[in-house]
């Protein structure tokens with residue numbers, strides 16, 4: 090997604106410079122968020138395409154870059170072709186984490202092909218046999234659980250935490266989310282991490298960390314996190330520290346090489362440290378600015394990140410850089426489907442805001458958060474609360 094945005098950024102400055110986009114996937118760039126949401130709720134698959142090919146760019150699919158030679162200003166792909174560059178963008182995204190043990194049948198949902206494979210497997214099971222074992226209590230697991238169960242697929246969701254999204258949400262909110270998913274008909278298995286899977290005649294079993302084996306399911310999908318794909322940068326001697334380190338101009342230590350999206354670790358004035366963000370808006374905005382910077386434009390990327398998630402009929406939006414260690418002030422919804430808000434504070438400052446089920450309000454709150462004067466204003470808290478009215 091960041092690569093497509095970068096092409097747009099380049100084209101906004103330079104209508105006809107040569108651009109080559111190398112991707113290991115079999116497809117041109119597409120939007121990933123619908124893979125765990127809208128596509129299961131009847132949206133047409135064609136809506137995912139970003140139309141990069143209309144921007145005068147040579148798209149080379151099915152090519153994985155395996156080496157970067159900075160002196161020769163060249164990358165090499167796994168088909169042994171070499172590609173020269175004046176400016177290079179690394180927008181390699183993230184690689185899914187996998188189960189520790191054998192994992193036959195597990196579909197780790199990251200790509201369009203993963204989505205298609207899961208869909209085929211559930212379609213093949215047909216009727217009453219449509220059961221899915223879902224591994225992971227994060228955003229992807231919860232989104233899939235909500236949308237599959239509404240499509241009359243039986244969902245059993247396994248995760249090691251006490252409640253879904255417990256690593257991200259304050260405990261009261263994750264308990265509400267558990268209640269909500271159960272009200273939709275999702276069978277939750279909290280406190281049960283999956284260590285491996287086993288293939289049987291009628292599907293797959295999941296083995297949990299207490300040694301138990303589940304009933305067979307027709308398909309197994311997993312969303313258990315992802316790590317930035319930094320190996321090409323690291324092997325070329327670029328600074329990597331949990332992500333490819335860039336400055337506020339999205340430039341690595343090599344002035345000809347840029348990074349954007351999930352893989353880039355950039356300085357934030359809000360936290361005073363390097364941050365990694367794996368969200369759609371960040372991919373779009375950092376990609377766009379990196380593209381402009383590649384043409385020589387001066388850019389400064391210092392975002393107040395925004396993330397949304399749709400789980401069944403619930404909307405969750407997160408602003409800033411909240412962390413589980415932060416202090417939390419919360420306004421809980423009166424009912425599971427009502428609206429709520431949590432403000433995260435670190436060292437006396439707001440580090441993030443969670444908006445529970447009140448779409449459309451995030452932009453107002455974001456404006457308040459971005460204004461440093463508002464932060465020191467005693468009425469700031471009231472303002473946040475009234476933004477929900």
Ligand SMILES: Cc1cc2nc3c(=O)[nH]c(=O)nc-3n(C[C@H](O)[C@H](O)[C@H](O)COP(=O)(O)OP(=O)(O)OC[C@H]3O[C@@H](n4cnc5c(N)ncnc54)[C@H](O)[C@@H]3O)c2cc1C
Pocket residue numbers: 090091092111112113114120121122123124125152153154155180181182183198199200229318321349350351352366367368369370372395396397398399
């Ligand atoms: C199922 C799903 C649902 C999501 N839902 C949301 C959501 O609701 N809201 C939200 O804000 N975010 C969501 N996200 C996150 C969002 O999609 C990512 O943050 C975004 O895709 C990051 O863009 P990117 O360009 O950095 O990486 P990617 O989109 O992952 O693109 C990286 C591309 O580089 C390719 N690549 C990697 N290494 C190489 C190599 N060496 N050579 C060639 N090609 C390579 C990869 O195959 C991939 O095509 C979701 C993600 C997933 C998977």
